[in-house]
Amino acid sequence: MRRGIAATALVASLALAATACGGDSDSGDKAGGPVTITWWDTSNATNEAPTYQALVKEFEAANKDIKVKFVNVPFDQAQNKFDTAAGSKGAPDVLRSEVGWTPAFAKKGFFLPLDGTEALAEQDKFKPNLLEQAKYEGKTYGVPFTTDTLAFVYNKELFAKAGVEAPKTWDDLKKAAATVKAKTGVDGYWGSTAGYYAQPFLYGEGTDMVDADAKKITVKSPEAEKAYGTWLSLFNGKGLHKADVTADAYAHIQDAFVNGKVASIIQGPWEITNFYKGSAFQDKSNLGIATVPAGTAGKAGAPTGGHNLSVYAGSEKAKQEAALKLVNFMTSAKAQETIALKNSTLPTRDDAYTDQVKADPGIAGYQTVLAAAQPRPALPEYSSLWGPMDDELPQIASGKESLDKGLGDAETAIVKLVPEFSK
Numbered sequence: 488m489r490r491g492i493a494a495t496a497l498v499a500s501l502a503l504a505a506t507a508c509g510g511d512s513d514s515g516d517k518a519g520g521p522v523t524i525t526w527w528d529t530s531n532a533t534n535e536a537p538t539y540q541a542l543v544k545e546f547e548a549a550n551k552d553i554k555v556k557f558v559n560v561p562f563d564q565a566q567n568k569f570d571t572a573a574g575s576k577g578a579p580d581v582l583r584s585e586v587g588w589t590p591a592f593a594k595k596g597f598f599l600p601l602d603g604t605e606a607l608a609e610q611d612k613f614k615p616n617l618l619e620q621a622k623y624e625g626k627t628y629g630v631p632f633t634t635d636t637l638a639f640v641y642n643k644e645l646f647a648k649a650g651v652e653a654p655k656t657w658d659d660l661k662k663a664a665a666t667v668k669a670k671t672g673v674d675g676y677w678g679s680t681a682g683y684y685a686q687p688f689l690y691g692e693g694t695d696m697v698d699a700d701a702k703k704i705t706v707k708s709p710e711a712e713k714a715y716g717t718w719l720s721l722f723n724g725k726g727l728h729k730a731d732v733t734a735d736a737y738a739h740i741q742d743a744f745v746n747g748k749v750a751s752i753i754q755g756p757w758e759i760t761n762f763y764k765g766s767a768f769q770d771k772s773n774l775g776i777a778t779v780p781a782g783t784a785g786k787a788g789a790p791t792g793g794h795n796l797s798v799y800a801g802s803e804k805a806k807q808e809a810a811l812k813l814v815n816f817m818t819s820a821k822a823q824e825t826i827a828l829k830n831s832t833l834p835t836r837d838d839a840y841t842d843q844v845k846a847d848p849g850i851a852g853y854q855t856v857l858a859a860a861q862p863r864p865a866l867p868e869y870s871s872l873w874g875p876m877d878d879e880l881p882q883i884a885s886g887k888e889s890l891d892k893g894l895g896d897a898e899t900a901i902v903k904l905v906p907e908f909s910k
């Protein structure tokens with residue numbers, strides 16, 4: 488999941504993305520010549536995309552009859568851009584789709600069902616829970632490409648100096664943060680005000696923003712109010728950094744952690760390569776990774792995130808066939824191992840976790856917390872529910888709104904997203 492990451496692609500990439508669509512836009516392939524397909528990649532343009540581009544060249548060398556137009560589209564713009572393009576029959580042939588987008592695009596008929604196709608020829612190699620998350624109403628609309636979840640990441644050296652261990656509960660974290668501050672002078676923890684990063688607090692109380700099965704909005708339930716109350720309490724206290732509600736909050740928190748100015752944060756594996764670039768983690772073994780602390784319900788965990796590769800249902804048959812080959816290649820064990828080694832992202836199939844891949848302490852650490860990850864419900868509107876939380880939580884954390892009013896406003900906004908749900 489790449490929630491809150493600032494767009495890093497150049498404006499030129501946007502211009503290219505606007506014109507380099509698949510489907511009808513590339514229907515001018517010369518008779519007898521290579522089929523040209525377009526892949527919209529939504530990864531970090533600097534840290535990840537170069538690895539994908541190199542693999543595309545390998546694919547083209549092995550498939551002379553296929554050309555791939557690789558377009559890096561900023562993650563925070565890709566969902567809306569694809570929605571618009573697909574609605575006008577001009578979408579790319581392949582999309583690197585965040586797992587939460589799958590049910591929404593499948594419901595609209597934008598994604599091609601992949602069951603029985605070349606793309607899923609090695610279906611039994613993928614982690615079952617990730618395949619399940621790529622389904623909508625019993626059909627599979629994506630092949631798991633990368634997976635992730637949030638973890639409690641910490642500076643082992645600072646924790647050791649303070650004589651504390653990775654916390655098991657949020658109360659443990661408050662005590663550890665105060666001790667770290669007292670013993671090292673560095674804040675012990677800095678939390679995020681983004682909705683996605685508050686999700687573990689909900690899970691810790693055994694709840695969510697909605698109960699999809701019961702079709703009920705639960706963001707203002709007693710359990711949710713307790714969860715968000717705990718989240719809010721971690722911005723005020725000894726060793727707890729105050730809330731940053733600026734547009735650059737994500738970057739500020741990340742920079743402070745990688746340079747040893749704060750001892751711990753909640754973060755995902757997409758930042759492993761950036762962790763290692765910081766002065767605090769020149770020694771990679773200094774990076775501590777643990778399951779997020781548990782709530783009062785005794786539960787600990789974070790959302791299962793990641794990305795699937797999906798094929799546009801509106802592409803002509805020849806392009807779909809070429810796209811299925813590309814998806815099969817990019818999700819193969821060999822490609823997944825290469826991506827893990829280059830990008831430090833987590834593979835979605837067990838046979839890609841080779842000894843060499845597991846030698847990366849970041850990957851090995853995040854692999855251990857995946858078991859506590861909680862899949863999101865197959866609700867087409869689910870990924871949009873974080874929008875209201877992204878609006879309200881900063882207001883709550885800054886003291887501009889009370890917790891009660893902020894959650895009430897979020898509930899009102901969510902009602903509009905899932906009008907068939909009760910409160």
